[in-house]
Amino acid sequence: MTSYSEDSFPKESHFSRRGLLVGGGLASIGVALGIGTTRDLSPDNRNGVPPSESLIPFFGTHQAGIATPPQNHLLFGAFDVTTSRGDDLRAMLNAWSQAAAAMTAGQVVGTTTNTYAPPVDTGEARGLPAAGLTITIGYGPGLFTKDFGLTAPRLQPLPNFPGDNLTENESYGDIAIQCCADDPQVAFHALHMLARMGLGVVQLRYSQLGFGRTSVTTASQDVPRNLLGFKDGIENLRTNSARDYARFVWIDPHASTPRWQHHGTTMVVRKIRTHIESWSSSSLDTQEAVIGRFKDSGAPLSGSKMDDAPDFSAVDQYNNYVIPSSSHVRLASQHSNGGMTILRRGYGYSEGISPQSGEMLCGLYFICFQKDPHQFVTVQNSLSLADALNDYIEHVSSAVFAIPGGLAKGDAWGDQLFRS
Amino acid sequence: MGPRKNLRVRVVVLVVGCSLILSACTNTRNAPSLTNYSSTVDYGHVTSPSPAEQRATLAGTRAYRTLIVTSAQKFAAASSALLVAAQRGDRTAAKSDYLRAQEGFDAIRAQLNAVTPQPLSMDGRISDFPHWMPPAGLHAIEEDLWGTTGSRLVADAHALASIGAIMVFGLERSIATPNEYLTNAVRMLSWCIAQVIDDPQEQFSHLDLIDLTGTLGAVSAIVAGTVELGNLVNPHLTRTVVADMTQVQVTLRSLGNPAVTTDSQISNAQWRALVSAIDTLQSHLSELAGWLWGFGTGRTYA
Ligand code: HEM
Numbered sequence: 183m184t185s186y187s188e189d190s191f192p193k194e195s196h197f198s199r200r201g202l203l204v205g206g207g208l209a210s211i212g213v214a215l216g217i218g219t220t221r222d223l224s225p226d227n228r229n230g231v232p233p234s235e236s237l238i239p240f241f242g243t244h245q246a247g248i249a250t251p252p253q254n255h256l257l258f259g260a261f262d263v264t265t266s267r268g269d270d271l272r273a274m275l276n277a278w279s280q281a282a283a284a285m286t287a288g289q290v291v292g293t294t295t296n297t298y299a300p301p302v303d304t305g306e307a308r309g310l311p312a313a314g315l316t317i318t319i320g321y322g323p324g325l326f327t328k329d330f331g332l333t334a335p336r337l338q339p340l341p342n343f344p345g346d347n348l349t350e351n352e353s354y355g356d357i358a359i360q361c362c363a364d365d366p367q368v369a370f371h372a373l374h375m376l377a378r379m380g381l382g383v384v385q386l387r388y389s390q391l392g393f394g395r396t397s398v399t400t401a402s403q404d405v406p407r408n409l410l411g412f413k414d415g416i417e418n419l420r421t422n423s424a425r426d427y428a429r430f431v432w433i434d435p436h437a438s439t440p441r442w443q444h445h446g447t448t449m450v451v452r453k454i455r456t457h458i459e460s461w462s463s464s465s466l467d468t469q470e471a472v473i474g475r476f477k478d479s480g481a482p483l484s485g486s487k488m489d490d491a492p493d494f495s496a497v498d499q500y501n502n503y504v505i506p507s508s509s510h511v512r513l514a515s516q517h518s519n520g521g522m523t524i525l526r527r528g529y530g531y532s533e534g535i536s537p538q539s540g541e542m543l544c545g546l547y548f549i550c551f552q553k554d555p556h557q558f559v560t561v562q563n564s565l566s567l568a569d570a571l572n573d574y575i576e577h578v579s580s581a582v583f584a585i586p587g588g589l590a591k592g593d594a595w596g597d598q599l600f601r602s
Numbered sequence: 603m604g605p606r607k608n609l610r611v612r613v614v615v616l617v618v619g620c621s622l623i624l625s626a627c628t629n630t631r632n633a634p635s636l637t638n639y640s641s642t643v644d645y646g647h648v649t650s651p652s653p654a655e656q657r658a659t660l661a662g663t664r665a666y667r668t669l670i671v672t673s674a675q676k677f678a679a680a681s682s683a684l685l686v687a688a689q690r691g692d693r694t695a696a697k698s699d700y701l702r703a704q705e706g707f708d709a710i711r712a713q714l715n716a717v718t719p720q721p722l723s724m725d726g727r728i729s730d731f732p733h734w735m736p737p738a739g740l741h742a743i744e745e746d747l748w749g750t751t752g753s754r755l756v757a758d759a760h761a762l763a764s765i766g767a768i769m770v771f772g773l774e775r776s777i778a779t780p781n782e783y784l785t786n787a788v789r790m791l792s793w794c795i796a797q798v799i800d801d802p803q804e805q806f807s808h809l810d811l812i813d814l815t816g817t818l819g820a821v822s823a824i825v826a827g828t829v830e831l832g833n834l835v836n837p838h839l840t841r842t843v844v845a846d847m848t849q850v851q852v853t854l855r856s857l858g859n860p861a862v863t864t865d866s867q868i869s870n871a872q873w874r875a876l877v878s879a880i881d882t883l884q885s886h887l888s889e890l891a892g893w894l895w896g897f898g899t900g901r902t903y904a
Binding site for chain 1: 715722726729730731732733781785788789791792793795796797799800801870873874877878881884885887888891892
């Protein structure tokens with residue numbers, strides 16, 4: 183078995199992908215002149231749509247991609263660790279974080295000097311800006327049962343919930359990589375690069391493309407609509423409430439967990455198929471009663487504006503709850519879950535049709551973050567038994583991961599994990 | 603009966619009891635929404651229904667009540683017979699009683715669901731039960747008869763039979779407006795696709811056609827009971843719905859005898875033909891439900 187060396191992978195390149203377009207021009211002249219140099223690919227035509235130029239810092243107290251205002255696209259990947267050598271895993275994770283730092287800064291990964299070998303950077307993001315790319319890593323419970331001497335004491339696999347219809351090969355995983363960007367090609371490049379760099383140490387277990395964010399984390403972002411046509415993310419934790427994040431999301435730096443978990447969190451991923459044909463054939467009245475909010479305005483059924491706080495005690499003239507007892511927002515709310523909540527950051531997905539029924543295979547790639555997975559379990563327990571939305575949805579995959587804290591400049595994922 | 607069985611019976615009776623009390627004072631719809639969500643369909647606005655429309659409304663509401671009550675009776679009779687067969691040790695008779703009970707329940711599920719969250723303890727699949735709740739109801743019996751838990755059959759059948767009678771009593775007053783019962787019918791169609799065809803109900807017998815037959819038979823009865831009013835309000839749409847319903851029934855029948863045809867004997871192409879017919883019906887039926895909104899109060903004892 184070949185052992186994995188960090189040196190097989192590039193250090194930071196400092197070449198902007200955009201800058202390289204110019205450099206590429208020079209390089210081709212260089213090639214024409216017979217000088218061996220970096221090869222570049224031609225820029226991609228984005229059909230006149232300017233992709234986001236935003237650049238989100240990779241290094242920081244917390245990892246990016248959690249409280250970060252959700253970008254428009256997701257490529258999520260889960261890996262199984264195939265090596266039994268801790269050193270290999272550590273080296274690979276170190277190389278991954280260096281590559282992630284480069285890609286999130288809109289730079290190419292490494293430099294290709296030998297044209298007789300494959301280029302280091304796979305190239306599909308050349309010419310594209312960072313597009314707000316964030317790359318977030320997480321570790322699944324399976325990693326801690328392997329012989330690496332690693333622990334994550336509070337990380338347990340999720341229980342089975344009523345109605346779960348999980349597909350094994352789209353669930354679980356030892357390492358999660360969440361790539362979010364405003365350009366799907368940039369997100370694709372990120373996962374592709376890491377998967378390629380991980381060969382021999384990890385193997386991709388499944389991946390999922392998501393589009394159309396279904397959440398907001400800041401007061402300034404517009405509330406989007408999900409595939410059911412409802413505004414989603416209205417009642418979500420906002421970054422302007424640091425207290426809420428401290429209470430519900432970030433693991434305390436003094437917590438009795440391994441150090442790599444400090445300032446981290448946990449992530450739950452559930453692929454939730456939506457029977458969109460049935461949903462679209464249900465009356466507006468039914469849809470609104472199922473969700474507990476008006477479709478057009480997003481206002482709770484007890485109010486008139488999106489930002490009105492739901493009044494769960496309001497009753498109509500027949501003494502029925504205005505926000506029905508089986509409505510999604512009632513059952514998911516803090517009100518019904520002993521004050522417990524989660525940070526939602528999911529995306530829509532659509533991927534062909536069911537071979538059995540011919541209906542669209544689409545839905546919500548539900549991702550949420552919370553200090554302790556128990557928070558999700560509490561909410562999902564309440565939803566799985568009684569949510570009226572269950573008539574239209576089906577949970578088809580499930581995974582949970584511990585998300586390490588952010589990296590200081592100069593630190594790396596492998597060192598962070600194995601040091602504690 | 604062991605403590606687990608006692609809990610099982612108590613949970614079933616509690617859930618069904620609560621749901622029936624709720625359904626006795628039924629007004630299943632929420633107050634009309636105040637949304638300004640704009641729709642391209644221009645639904646009729648009923649201000650003062652004609653005498654013919656009033657008669658047709660009442661007839662539809664009565665037909666729906668009859669469907670629910672007779673289906674509940676069928677369910678009750680079949681679950682009593684199932685208990686007797688189980689006590690006799692006659693598994694063949696018990697299996698056919700189970701199928702009759704399931705078919706009866708399929709017709710009333712939406713009415714029960716409209717007033718209380720899914721009656722898990724009546725018809726929940728084994729995999730739908732949380733770990734802290736002992737499985738009960740129809741699918742516990744299905745597992746006893748086709749799976750490996752045969753020794754629980756008498757206790758499970760006893761639990762089911764003990765609620766059959768309450769069920770009939772509670773559903774006696776199932777008064778619904780045309781919009782309400784058509785909304786139930788639309789939900790029943792959703793259930794067929796999402797919970798039966800795409801994600802089977804009968805995980806041990808694999809006789810999912812039973813659920814489809816029971817549910818689609820009930821939808822067919824609901825459609826028949828709506829034709830008179832529908833013809834007065836929107837004859838073209840009503841004719842379309844009736845034609846869609848016929849197509850669904852023809853496609854369903856072509857799949858085979860529901861008592862013996864297992865899921866794997868049905869090809870993907872056959873399933874898809876049925877789904878497509880159901881989807882078409884569902885979309886037109888929900889439109890018709892919109893047209894019939896405002897007829898009846900749902901509070902007249904029909
Ligand atoms: C396909 C599946 C789902 C859809 C379409 C969906 C959709 C929605 C919508 C439209 C809202 C109202 C708008 C808002 O406040 O954001 C909402 C609220 C919420 N949902 Fe979901 N949701 C789904 C699954 C879940 C799951 C699995 C969970 C957690 C276990 C969850 C937790 C929440 C929470 C906590 C709220 C806020 C409730 C409140 O406090 O008002 N949702 N969801």
